[in-house]
Amino acid sequence: MRYGHSVETVRRAEAALMARVPEGALMQRAAAGLAGAGTDLLGRVYGARVAVLVGSGANGGDALYAAARLLRRGAAATAVLLNPERAYAEGLAAFRSAGGRVAAADGGARAVARADLVLDGVTGIGGKGGLRPEAADLALAARDGRGAVLAVDLPSGVDADTGEVHGPAVHADATVTFGTYKPALLVDPAAEFAGALRLVDIGLDGDLGAPELEALQHADAAALLPRPSGESDKYRRGVVGVAAGSERYPGAAVLAVSGALRGGAGAVRYAGPGGPAVLARHPETLVSAGSPRAAGRVQAWVVGPGLGDTSQARTAVDDALAADVPILVDADGLRLLTPEAVRRRTAATVLTPHAGEAAALLGWAREDVEGRRLHAVRELAARFGATVLLKGSTTLVADPDPGRPVRVNATGTAWLATAGSGDVLSGLTGSLLAAGLAARDAASLGAYLHGLSARLTPHPLTALDLADSLPAAWHNVSA
Numbered sequence: 001m002r003y004g005h006s007v008e009t010v011r012r013a014e015a016a017l018m019a020r021v022p023e024g025a026l027m028q029r030a031a032a033g034l035a036g037a038g039t040d041l042l043g044r045v046y047g048a049r050v051a052v053l054v055g056s057g058a059n060g061g062d063a064l065y066a067a068a069r070l071l072r073r074g075a076a077a078t079a080v081l082l083n084p085e086r087a088y089a090e091g092l093a094a095f096r097s098a099g100g101r102v103a104a105a106d107g108g109a110r111a112v113a114r115a116d117l118v119l120d121g122v123t124g125i126g127g128k129g130g131l132r133p134e135a136a137d138l139a140l141a142a143r144d145g146r147g148a149v150l151a152v153d154l155p156s157g158v159d160a161d162t163g164e165v166h167g168p169a170v171h172a173d174a175t176v177t178f179g180t181y182k183p184a185l186l187v188d189p190a191a192e193f194a195g196a197l198r199l200v201d202i203g204l205d206g207d208l209g210a211p212e213l214e215a216l217q218h219a220d221a222a223a224l225l226p227r228p229s230g231e232s233d234k235y236r237r238g239v240v241g242v243a244a245g246s247e248r249y250p251g252a253a254v255l256a257v258s259g260a261l262r263g264g265a266g267a268v269r270y271a272g273p274g275g276p277a278v279l280a281r282h283p284e285t286l287v288s289a290g291s292p293r294a295a296g297r298v299q300a301w302v303v304g305p306g307l308g309d310t311s312q313a314r315t316a317v318d319d320a321l322a323a324d325v326p327i328l329v330d331a332d333g334l335r336l337l338t339p340e341a342v343r344r345r346t347a348a349t350v351l352t353p354h355a356g357e358a359a360a361l362l363g364w365a366r367e368d369v370e371g372r373r374l375h376a377v378r379e380l381a382a383r384f385g386a387t388v389l390l391k392g393s394t395t396l397v398a399d400p401d402p403g404r405p406v407r408v409n410a411t412g413t414a415w416l417a418t419a420g421s422g423d424v425l426s427g428l429t430g431s432l433l434a435a436g437l438a439a440r441d442a443a444s445l446g447a448y449l450h451g452l453s454a455r456l457t458p459h460p461l462t463a464l465d466l467a468d469s470l471p472a473a474w475h476n477v478s479a
C-alpha cells in the first residue's frame, strides 16, 4: 500500500524522530535523496547548471544542501533567494562554501532559463496559498526553460493536505518527497503539478500515525482478487444482478454485463429491457425483462447505467435500494435515487459518480468538485452513509466511516474518458461485491483493474475493448 499522511501527522512524526537523531540529520537525509534524484534527471552532473529556488523555510534548506552536494560533484549552481533575509542560513552557508553563487536581485529568471535542472525549494509542507508573484514568475520561467524541474517535497504552491491549488504553482517534472507521500501528491488537481514521484526514506515510518490516504499497489490488488476454490460453484462464487440499459440505451446493458462477467462473480443476472442485446453479445447471461425484484436471488445489484428516466427505470432503482444485499448505484441511478432510501439501507451501498453527478448530489458547482475532490468524496460518503467512488483524473474511494483513509487509485489514465467506460466499471465493481468483497475493497479494486485494463488495451480504446482486457489486467495483477 502507498500511504499519504497529513501535514499535522508528518510534523508530529518528525518531532518525535528529531528528538532521537543528531540535529540536522533529517535534512541531510532529505538532501541526499534529492541530490540523487537530481543526478538521475541530469544524467551527467559534472558541468551541469543548477538553479535553486529558495523560499524562507526548511524546504529551501533541503534544496540548498542538495545543491551543495551537486556542486561538490562538479555542477555549477545559482541560488535565487526569494526572501534573502530569511533564507535557511546553515544551508546557504554550505551552498556558498561548496562554490554556489547567489543570483543578483534581478537575475533569477535568467538563471532559471539557463539551468539544466531547477530545484524548487520555495515552500514545502509549510506553504500557505498559491505562489506569490515573484515566485510565480520564476515558476513560469522554469516551465518554459530547457531544464528539468525537480520539486522538493511538494511542488510549491499546492495545498499539501487537500490537493487543492489556489493560485499559481510550480509545474514539476518530478517530485522528491520525504518520509511519506503528502495528499497533494496523490490527488488532482495538485498531483498533476508533481510529475514523477520519488519517496525518500528519512526514518519516519515508525513514528507516522494513521494515513489520510492509501493507494493500492499490485500486491494489495492481488490479495483482494476473489479466487474460486475447489468447492466453488457458480452460486457460491456470487451472482451479480445488473439493472441497466433501456430501449433507448441498450448498449449500457451490454457494457455493464461485460464488466460484471469479468469481475469474479459466478453468474450474471440481467433485469430490464436490454435482454436481447445482452444475449446477443453474452449468451451466458441469465436474462429477465422485469424489475430487479422479480429477477431471482443475487448477492449484489448494479443499478443505473443507461436506465433513462422512465417509470421502469424508477422501479428498478427503488427495487435495488430496497434489496437487502450490497448495491452499486451509477449514472441515471444517481439521478433517480432517494437520499433517504440510501441512508436507510443496512447492506452496503456504493455510489459511483463522476464530477458532474457528484456536483448534482451535493448541490455544488462541478468546478468545486473538480477542485476539491478529497473534500467532495468525503462529504458525499458522510451525507449518504455510503461508500463513494468519485471518478475522474484521480479516482477516489471514501468510506462512510470517516476514520478510514480515502483510497486513491493509481492506475487511471486519460484514455478511460471514453463513452461507456463507466458502465464497465459499474459491472466489474458490482461483481466484486457479489463475490464477497467489502464495499471499499470492491470499489478500489474495481478502479484498479479498470485503470490497468485501459493501460493494457491498445489506444484509442473503446469501452468493449476495456472489458475485453479485464482478464489480462486480472492476470497481470495475480502473476
Ligand SMILES: NC(=O)C1=CN([C@@H]2O[C@H](COP(=O)(O)OP(=O)(O)OC[C@H]3O[C@@H](n4cnc5c(N)ncnc54)[C@H](O)[C@@H]3O)[C@@H](O)[C@H]2O)[C@@H](O)CC1
Residues within 6 Å of the ligand: 014, 015, 018, 026, 027, 030, 055, 056, 057, 058, 059, 060, 062, 122, 123, 124, 125, 126, 127, 128, 129, 130, 131, 132, 135, 152, 153, 154, 157, 178, 202
Ligand atoms: N521538519 C523536518 O524534520 C524536516 C523538514 N524538511 C523540509 O522542511 C519542509 C518544511 O519546512 P518549513 O516548516 O520551514 O516550511 P516550508 O519551507 O515549507 O515553508 C515555510 C516558509 O515559507 C513561507 N511561505 C508560506 N507560504 C508561502 C507562499 N505561498 N509563498 C511564499 N512563502 C510562503 C512561510 O512564511 C515560511 O517562512 C518540508 O516540506 C521539507 O522540505 C526536510 O528537511 C526533512 C526534515
Ligand SMILES: [K+]
Residues within 6 Å of the ligand: 059, 120, 121, 122, 123, 124, 151, 152, 153, 154, 155, 156
Ligand atoms: K517545494
